[in-house]
Amino acid sequence: MEQLVFELVLPEPPSFANFLAGRNAELLDVLSAFLTGGRDTGMLIWGGPGVGKTHLARAAVTLAQERGLGARFFAHPRELDDDALASLRASTEQVIAIDGIDLADEAAAGRLFTDLRTRLGWGLVYELLALDDDAKPAALAVYAKSRGIVLSDDVIDYLLRHGRRDMPSLLATLAALDRQSLATKRPITVPLLKGWLQRELEWKPAAADTSRSA
Numbered sequence: 001m002e003q004l005v006f007e008l009v010l011p012e013p014p015s016f017a018n019f020l021a022g023r024n025a026e027l028l029d030v031l032s033a034f035l036t037g038g039r040d041t042g043m044l045i046w047g048g049p050g051v052g053k054t055h056l057a058r059a060a061v062t063l064a065q066e067r068g069l070g071a072r073f074f075a076h077p078r079e080l081d082d083d084a085l086a087s088l089r090a091s092t093e094q095v096i097a098i099d100g101i102d103l104a105d106e107a108a109a110g111r112l113f114t115d116l117r118t119r120l121g122w123g124l125v126y127e128l129l130a131l132d133d134d135a136k137p138a139a140l141a142v143y144a145k146s147r148g149i150v151l152s153d154d155v156i157d158y159l160l161r162h163g164r165r166d167m168p169s170l171l172a173t174l175a176a177l178d179r180q181s182l183a184t185k186r187p188i189t190v191p192l193l194k195g196w197l198q199r200e201l202e203w204k205p206a207a208a209d210t211s212r213s214a
Contacts, residue, residue, distance in 0.1 A: 014062070019056065024129055027126045031126075034124065041124070042123035044124070044125045047129065051128045060095065069093075074097065077104035077112055082111070140174065151174070158193055159174075162194075176196065
């Protein structure tokens with residue numbers, strides 16, 4: 001019988017230390033220097049889905065705060081409304097991180113670029129690159145360690161060969177396996193992973209059939 005599982009071990013909060021740089025080593029160095037460089041400018045980081053933009057934005061705010069700088073994170077451009085802008089103008093915050101600026105509607109884009117256009121125009125622009133396949137085993141090992149998961153090389157290898165290879169899906173699979181391991185009191189092994197992946201394949205068509213008949 002499976003046990004109820006409570007999330008007692010949470011992943012570490014986003015930081016520079018638990019972000020696997022891969023081909024982005026220069027970007028991390030520049031971003032770290034930017035946070036304490038005293039420049040009156042901005043920095044734009046762009047990239048595909050799931051490459052870690054939100055992770056770095058949150059990590060940058062945390063690092064700035066640790067270095068004694070006022071910093072604030074906005075999870076969506078709509079949060080940067082007139083009241084927020086007025087608050088920023090009256091504050092001493094030196095680092096502002098805004099996630100998902102490509103999601104801004106016309107009003108949010110107007111507020112965003114009216115206030116920050118000069119900074120972005122004179123600032124740095126970097127593309128955040130996805131991890132190469134060769135770097136993904138190390139990334140999975142780092143994530144597993146942050147959750148206290150014991151993960152062998154053969155499990156990582158099997159997951160990369162048979163599961164979805166984008167990092168958000170891989171990390172979500174590890175989190176699900178961790179819950180399954182705790183619920184069944186079984187270690188995370190290749191047989192456990194095989195069973196979980198097979199169950200996912202069997203469940204998704206059934207879920208699709210149910211939605212079509214509704």
